[in-house]
Each structure stands twice: as C-alpha cells, then as structure tokens.
Amino acid sequence: MALTVSRQVFRTLSLGTKGTSAVSGAPLWTQTAGYKNFPAPPNYDDIEIPKERQKLKILQKVPQYHGSIRPIKMTKRLDLIRGEEEVHRDLILEQYGIVARRGGMLRHGHLEMIRLTIARKIDTKKMFAIWRIDAPWKPITRRGQGKRMGGGKGAIDHYVTPVKAERIIMEVGGKCSYEEVKPILKQIAHILPFPADPVSKETLEARRKEEERLEKENINPYTFKYFIQNDMLGCRDWVREIDLKYFGKYR
Structure with missing residues (x-):
C-alpha cells in the first residue's frame, strides 16, 4: 500500500534532512540564508545645493536693446553651427547633463520645453539645474508668403541660439545618481531639433576615450x-x- 503524506506533514518530516525526504527519499527544496555584500551608497557630503534657485531660469524670447539701438539683421552664418565646440564641452558640475552630437539652432520654444520639463521632474530638495547656453540672440528673418522678390531683407521673425556639436546644453547636479536623472535628460534630448545624448562625467570621458582608441587602432x-x-x-x-x-x- 502506497504511503500518502500531506504537504504539511511532508514538510514537517523533512526538517533536519540533507536534500532528501525522511519519508520517501525524494529530493527537497531547502531554504538557505547567505551573505550578500551590497556596495556602499555614494557620499554626497561634498555637494552643496544652492538655496536661491534650483530650477532653470526663464530666458528672454527677444534680446533687449538699450536706448534707440535698432535690432540688427544678420546673414545665415551657418559657421556658427558647423564644426566642434571648443570651449563649452566639459561638465562644470562634473555630474550630469545633455551634450549635442550635431550642430543646430534652438528656438525659444525648445528652451521653454527644457525648462518646464526640469521644473516638473526634478526634486528641488536634492537636485538643481543650470543653463550652459545663452538666451536666443541670433535674428532669423522671413518674408511674408506670396510677396514678390526684391525690396531688401525681410523683417525679423524670431531669434535662435546656435549650438555646435559637443556643446553642453544644460546640467543637472545635486545629491542624486545618474539612474535617477537619466530618464529626465533622455526625454529632453529626444525632443531637441538635433541629435543629443544624456551624459554623466564618466560616460562622457569613456566616449571620448573610445573615439581615440578607435582612431589609433584603425589598421x-x-x-x-x-x-x-x-x-x-x-x-x-x-x-x-x-x-x-x-x-x-x-x-
């Protein structure tokens, strides 16, 4: 006659065995406790959060001219967005930011999108953000639709901020990790009019070292x-x- 044992009795009988049941000899699943060595949390004691302004400030849509100075008009000046940025290419806060992979022009709507997204997403108790670009200053002229050619240069339609490749657009710092900030920066970089990437100090240095390595090892x-x-x-x-x-x- 086959011996039938309930699950509760089977567990009771199996206590104190080494891998097999005391009744049927079948292998058992035993619960064991182990030692896990978790890494120490990062130390943010050296980071100071500014008390005045944690969010991005509002940038002017139109530059202000003093006195009777008339707004100037400019040519296309595509050299302002071509090539590589030579000055503003490193992180001042040495934490996180957005870097442009290719040149382009930012309108006031793009800057407001960045500002509002940062204002909604970041925690001002432990995070803050700063601009790394100027307010729109380059005039873009446009002629009305259907007008005849001639008559001089058209009127100023809006202003933009030219950005070169490898330019840092904005930075986020504070007592936070890259995993916390990366989704916010990735959302902003996806909406910009040119390719951009969220970066940290480590990822930015690693990418530049990888480019140098590929150039040196090219046979x-x-x-x-x-x-x-x-x-x-x-x-x-x-x-x-x-x-x-x-x-x-x-x-």
Whole structure:
C-alpha cells in the first residue's frame, strides 16, 4: 500500500534532512540564508545645493536693446553651427547633463520645453539645474508668403541660439545618481531639433576615450583624412571647406 503524506506533514518530516525526504527519499527544496555584500551608497557630503534657485531660469524670447539701438539683421552664418565646440564641452558640475552630437539652432520654444520639463521632474530638495547656453540672440528673418522678390531683407521673425556639436546644453547636479536623472535628460534630448545624448562625467570621458582608441587602432591607412591631406584624385578641389578642417566628422 502506497504511503500518502500531506504537504504539511511532508514538510514537517523533512526538517533536519540533507536534500532528501525522511519519508520517501525524494529530493527537497531547502531554504538557505547567505551573505550578500551590497556596495556602499555614494557620499554626497561634498555637494552643496544652492538655496536661491534650483530650477532653470526663464530666458528672454527677444534680446533687449538699450536706448534707440535698432535690432540688427544678420546673414545665415551657418559657421556658427558647423564644426566642434571648443570651449563649452566639459561638465562644470562634473555630474550630469545633455551634450549635442550635431550642430543646430534652438528656438525659444525648445528652451521653454527644457525648462518646464526640469521644473516638473526634478526634486528641488536634492537636485538643481543650470543653463550652459545663452538666451536666443541670433535674428532669423522671413518674408511674408506670396510677396514678390526684391525690396531688401525681410523683417525679423524670431531669434535662435546656435549650438555646435559637443556643446553642453544644460546640467543637472545635486545629491542624486545618474539612474535617477537619466530618464529626465533622455526625454529632453529626444525632443531637441538635433541629435543629443544624456551624459554623466564618466560616460562622457569613456566616449571620448573610445573615439581615440578607435582612431589609433584603425589598421586601414586610406581614411578620408588621408585622402584630403594628400589630395588624392584632386579631392581638395571639390570637398567642402568644413571637411578640410574636420575631415568629414562634422557635417
């Protein structure tokens, strides 16, 4: 006659055994306690949160001219968004921010989107944010639809802020980790009119080191830079002026 044991009795009989049941000899699932070594939490004692303003300030939509100075008009000046940023390319707070991967122009609506998103998402008790770009200052002119050609340059329609590649747009600091801030920065970077990435100090340094490593370990000598420097097939006569300086890296 087969021996039938209830689950409660089976657990009771199996106490004190080593992997097998005291009744049927079947293997058992035993609960064990182990030692887990969790990493120590980061130390934020050296970080000071400003008491005056934790959120981004409102940037003016139109620059203010003093006295009787008339607003000036400018040409397209695409050189302001071409190439690589040479000054504002590092994180001042050495924590987190958004870096532009390609040049472009930011309108006042983009800046308001960044400001409002930061105001809703960050915790002002332990976080704060700062701008790394200026308010819109470059005038963009536009002629009315259907108007005839001629008559001089059109009226100023709006103002923009030109941004080059590798430019830090804004920074977030405080007593927080990158995992907390990354979803907020990623949401902002996705809506910008040019490709941008959320970065921390570590990820920014790692990306630049990886670019240097790939350039050094490239075994193919016939690169675009080699073609331009040696004027192979007369390519210096037809390549763009920006390629003579950056060798196809920034378009």
